[in-house]
Amino acid sequence: MIIEKINDFYLTKKEERERTHFYITDSGKCPRAVFFQFKKFPKKEDDPLFLRKMHQGDHVHMRTMGVLLSLGVVKAVEVEIPQQEIINGRADAILSINSEPYVLEIKSVNNYKFNNLSEPEEDHYKQIQLYMHYFKINKGIVLYENKDNQELKEFKIDYDPGLVEFVLYRMKELKKDIENNNLPKIPEQIMSGPESWRCSYCPYIESCLKESEKEGDFRNMERIKLILKER
Ligand code: SF4
Numbered sequence: 001m002i003i004e005k006i007n008d009f010y011l012t013k014k015e016e017r018e019r020t021h022f023y024i025t026d027s028g029k030c031p032r033a034v035f036f037q038f039k040k041f042p043k044k045e046d047d048p049l050f051l052r053k054m055h056q057g058d059h060v061h062m063r064t065m066g067v068l069l070s071l072g073v074v075k076a077v078e079v080e081i082p083q084q085e086i087i088n089g090r091a092d093a094i095l096s097i098n099s100e101p102y103v104l105e106i107k108s109v110n111n112y113k114f115n116n117l118s119e120p121e122e123d124h125y126k127q128i129q130l131y132m133h134y135f136k137i138n139k140g141i142v143l144y145e146n147k148d149n150q151e152l153k154e155f156k157i158d159y160d161p162g163l164v165e166f167v168l169y170r171m172k173e174l175k176k177d178i179e180n181n182n183l184p185k186i187p188e189q190i191m192s193g194p195e196s197w198r199c200s201y202c203p204y205i206e207s208c209l210k211e212s213e214k215e216g217d218f219r220n221m222e223r224i225k226l227i228l229k230e231r
Contacts, residue, residue, distance in 0.1 A: 007048035010055075022175070024081070024089030024130050027167050028123030029198075031174045031184040036204040038178050043203040053147075060108040060145050061092060068104075073097055081134035086171055091131040095141070103131045103140040114146035120155045126167050128157055133164045183211055186220060199227050 019038045026034050036043070068074050076094045081087065093104040105128045109117070120128070120142040128140040140157040177184050186208075189195045199205060205224060212220040 006052075010048045010051040011046060022087045022171055024087055024127050025123070026087075027126045027130055027171065030187070030190050030195075030202065031170070031177070032186055032208060033198075033202050033204050034174060035178055035184055036207050039181075041204055041207040043207065044205070046203075056147065057108045060147070061106050064106050064143065064145065065093060068093065068095065075101065079135070081131065084134075086168070086175060087130065087134075089127075089131065089134075091128075091135070094135065094137065100139065101135075101137045103128055103135060103137050105131070105140070105142045106145070107142060108145045108147050111146055111148040114144060114148075114151065114153065117144060117153055120144075120157065125157065126163070129160055129164050130167065132157070132159045133161075183215075186217075191220065191223070196223075199224065200231070 022034070065074070065077060069077075073095045074093050075096045077092070079091045079094055081089045081091070091103050092106050095102045095104050105124060107121075107124055113121075119125075124142050128142055132138065132140050138159040140159075142155045142157060144153045144155075145151070146153075174184060176182075187193075187195070190198055199208075202208065205228065209221060209224045209228070212224065
């Protein structure tokens with residue numbers, strides 16, 4: 001009855017947009033998955049539950065931002081990075097604390113992730129580094145809220161120009177691959193390293209398998225078949 005209508009609302013609201021540029025959030029993703037998204041390869045249908053969770057994250061942002069505005073530490077909200085050829089993005093806020101500027105990123109995570117956070121997640125770290133780079137601000141804060149009990153954790157970050165250079169180099173290489181229609185190779189940290197978890201959540205896993213069959217990439221075929229079997 002009403003649940004179906006709510007689910008339909010989320011599914012129709014989330015229409016696939018034409019990709020013409022990268023977002024800051026692409027910086028930590030599998031390059032092959034980003035390629036599939038640009039080229040509109042078939043993907044797993046969105047899950048309304050996942051979309052509702054994302055929506056809940058928007059409320060965490062609004063509530064936290066409301067408090068920070070009341071505290072008078074916010075210089076700007078939802079700040080677009082300056083126009084350039086490669087990436088678009090919008091930082092949650094720029095703060096001024098003791099007269100020093102900070103880029104702020106707010107993230108909401110589940111209880112398990114929250115309790116295991118002793119440093120920012122790598123994707124979030126890369127994102128805030130890019131914001132600091134484009135805003136020319138040397139300090140940042142990643143603020144996490146536990147979705148289950150509203151506990152908070154914050155991590156102060158210093159600008160790391162070496163990491164930014166590496167991330168931008170990777171994104172420029174991916175841009176070339178997309179323009180030349182070259183399917184990127186699977187990074188080793190995803191193929192067999194600490195980021196192999198990405199494939200279990202990847203909406204393009206079936207497309208990745210099909211392309212691996214065409215490439216004759218038996219190693220990836222076996223790996224993906226196993227993931228699909230365990231799903
Ligand atoms: S299945 Fe894994 S390797 Fe393939 S596109 Fe998705 S994340 Fe990348």
